[in-house]
Amino acid sequence: MSDPSPLAGDFFSLLARHHASPLRVAASPDAPVQTQATTVFAFHFADGVLMGGDRRATAGNVIVTDCVDKVLELDAMSLLAIAGVPATAFEMARVLQTSFEYYRRSQLQSLSLPAKVRALARLLRENLPMTMQGIGVVMPVFAGVDQTVSPPAPQIYFYDPLGAQFHAVGYAASGSGAGTIRSVLSFQDRYGQPRPAQMNLRQAVQFALRLLMIASEFDSATGGVNPDAHTFATIKVLRGSGVETVSAEKQAELLKS
């Protein structure tokens, strides 16, 4: 019997044809759901979307490292901030990176923003058995550029562990420190001068770094920002024209100014 026809440009189909899908496992019915420790967030500012995250990875009460990048560039027009079990989250990012580029190269056009948003939802749904076992829960924040409007507009989406996708109007946060900074973001969005959407790059980076400082005060699993020890966050900016990484040096400079 011949293989079913694959969907044009669909990297998942290609993986399935070669029996190389990495995220399919059998379910265990009685495992508890366990969330993991981190703080990642994204908010709209004047130039586009700023996405940031702390750099700490923990296992229980042990700090594994303070050098993890949780904000990942999937392609030239989309970013993923990962919260949850790193093994699964990084694998999802890798699948999406290859999948988006595979589609662009094979079909000679970029995947649309809704398709990218659903591709991540599909991975989360396929990860349900791992989520139910409590060893693979992932709650990411995604940012991509809507190319159907003029000028192209960056958008933010967040997900629940089962793959439901939600469009964030102003901001989104995930991870164990998210509760704290969501309150700050909400306050700033309502009463702030300037509001996040009005901030320029310098103000937005300063605000992002302060958000992480606050999150780390209330959540021991969130690595903070310590300029004296040259410990900064991972910060990337998504504009209509593409992605820019704000380096630790630039963060230090912007925090001082």
Next chain:
Amino acid sequence: MTEEPYRWLEAIGNRREYVREQLKGGSPVFAASLPDGILLLGVGTGHSKVFELFDRHAIAGLGHPADIEKIRQAAIDAAHLEAFNRAPEDVSLRRLVGFGLSPQLKTNFEQIFSAPFLVECLLAEVGAEPNQDLIARLHFDGAFQLHTKGVVVAASQSEAESAAQTWLNQTLAGKADRNGIVEALLEAWWCVTENKPFGDGLPSDAERRDGWRKAVNGRSIEVGWLVRKSNRRARYEELTPALSSL
């Protein structure tokens, strides 16, 4: 029984002749290894001839668009699977051509009851340094040659291809100006398509310049650029709009 091998040889000979006849009007494509990257050029009539394959890889081909598409798709599938299952750094042109595309093309060519691939192509891999560049000249029957420097040409007629390649490598030796190189490639393209000689009787500079400019009317010039140094993983850029200054 004893005459069967001869029938097969005859069939293969006929097939080779048929493919060459079909490819006769094909528009040649070029790849040039330069200090800052690899430049690929093709002149098409509606169908694209130059494509990105993977992070550091590109292809340019002539022949039937459907066959170019099959080769392109096979290379993209193989490169992305390799990158996903191993690492992007493990995708190499030598393996892609030597162990993937070439055996497939040879098998297809020798299956005399199936349609042969009507395609001639160039595949390029940009290295960290110019001496690590690789350009593969892949033929319709699976034969291929690997080049590590200079300009490589793929044309339907082997004599014209060889003459154009020799002339370009002499003319462009030590040059790095991208616009100048594109201009020389287009002059060579015009000479090949118009059956002009590259030795004695080579048209003058002015004739070549006017010649290609007139000949590309109604066609599209495609230039792909694999940039050597970049912060991005994907090194391929389309340079076609930049040609307006020519």
